[in-house]
Amino acid sequence: MLLTPVTQRVLSKELLDVPIRAGLVAVLAVFCFRIFVPFLNLMVWALILAVTLYPLQVRLRGPLAGKDGLIATLIILVAFAVILVPTYLLGVAVANSLERAMTVFRSGSFQIPPPAESVAAWSLVGHRVYDFWAQASSDLTGLAQKFAPQLKEAGLALLGTVTGLGAALLVFCLALIVAGIFMAHGEKGYRSAVLISSRISGPENGVQITDLCTATIRAVAQGVVGIAFIQMLLIGIAFIVMGVPGAGLLALAVLLIGIMQLPATLITVPVIIFVIVTEGVSTATIIFSVYVFVAGLADNVLKPLLLGRGVAVPMPVVLIGALGGMVTGGVTGLFIGPVMLAVGYQLFWRWVKDQPQPQRAQEQKQA
Structure with a gap:
């Protein structure tokens, strides 16, 4: 089929307009992102x-x-x-x-x-610990001067952390x-989220995707904060009963560490060592050590129970999304990871189930 010169010029102009418009939209998107990214x-x-x-x-x-x-x-x-x-x-x-x-x-x-x-009789590290401890007890200033560069680096790291x-x-x-x-403006925000989701994933998926994202964020937030709070109570009560110095501050540190998705054993293990060294080995210290150590690991049991509540996807999807998001994106990724994985999971299985029926089944229905 031969095209007239006028038609060729129109098509050429339209083909030229498409990349120009796409380029302008891309430039606008880049500028908007650079302005918004801070x-x-x-x-x-x-x-x-x-x-x-x-x-x-x-x-x-x-x-x-x-x-x-x-x-x-x-x-x-x-x-x-x-x-x-x-x-x-x-x-x-x-x-x-x-x-x-x-x-x-x-x-x-x-x-x-x-x-x-x-x-000194401790296996593997006994002699080193004994020598280091003995030097610290007899010449602490000299020991500090010996490790001055390491102490300086640790101080700078601590200052940066603070x-x-x-x-x-x-x-x-x-x-x-x-x-x-x-x-x-919650109601308007929800309607806007539904409109955006409908535009991206289709009108039939807009409400479902919005509700899924909302439920996933709430499940992760409540699960993370709830688990950290439960651990703070379990461990803090034991610290107070045992008379650990600064029990309240240590319990608060357990709460903060739990929210940051770090293991509570960073607090419980040093406290157990301190109690055993200062109080000696007894029935009370053994019970305290076992209880606090188990309570520090309670998040491994509670996470599977709380993270997936109220979410229309399997719990492992939310758990894997939270852990993977935490590794790749920090605390923010803890929430974004399970949301993205849950949405992807739902869309994937909707696509899998939306298959055309076989030709014979269609012919039987027509008959």
Whole structure:
């Protein structure tokens, strides 16, 4: 079929317009992303917090009907109190402890007791531990000078960690404020999410995908925070009963470590060693050690039970998504990972089940 010159010019113009438009859209998308990327972490956290806290806002609509802005403000103020008050108390306690330690160290009254002879009999590391401990008890200043470069690096790493925690706390507080704004317009936000999901995955999947993402975020948030809180109670009670110094601060550290998805054994094992060294081996210390060690591993049992609740996908999908997201994307990936994996799982199986029927089955139906 021969095309007229006019038709050829029209087709040529249309073929030229398509890549130009696509290029302009790509440039616009790149510029928008570069402008928005400094706030990406903040907005992701705000969205996660808003989705997690929104059921509380729905429950409070009974006594405060028609006042979504007031409800969201009250929730955010309570969240600020829950977060900032323990953080302030922890900071004051740590600062006082450091000040007392520096005072004792400068006065020269700080002494490390010499090791017992039985330490040298420990297998593999006994002699090294005994020599190091003995030098620390007799010449602590010389030992500190010997390891001065390592201590300097550790101090810089600790300072960087503290700075990073401060910046993360600031971002979290700002995310709480933005989350309050999201919750005050929760209904509009949900409708917008449904429209976006429908545009991406089709009108028949929009509501289902939106509800799946919402349920997954809430399940992970409640599971992570809930498991960390349960571990804090189990371990903190044992610390208080045993009279461990700073039991409250150590319990709070267990809560923070659990939220960061680090093992609670980072706290429990050193405390067990401290109790055995100071109190000796007895029935009480053995029971305490076994109980605290098992409680530190409780998250391995609780995660499979809590992470998949209320989600329309198998629990292993959520668990694998949370662990994989944590490895690849940090704490934010802990939420994004299971959401993406759950959505992909649902779409994949919907595509698998949506198969054309065999020709014979169609002919039988027609007959």
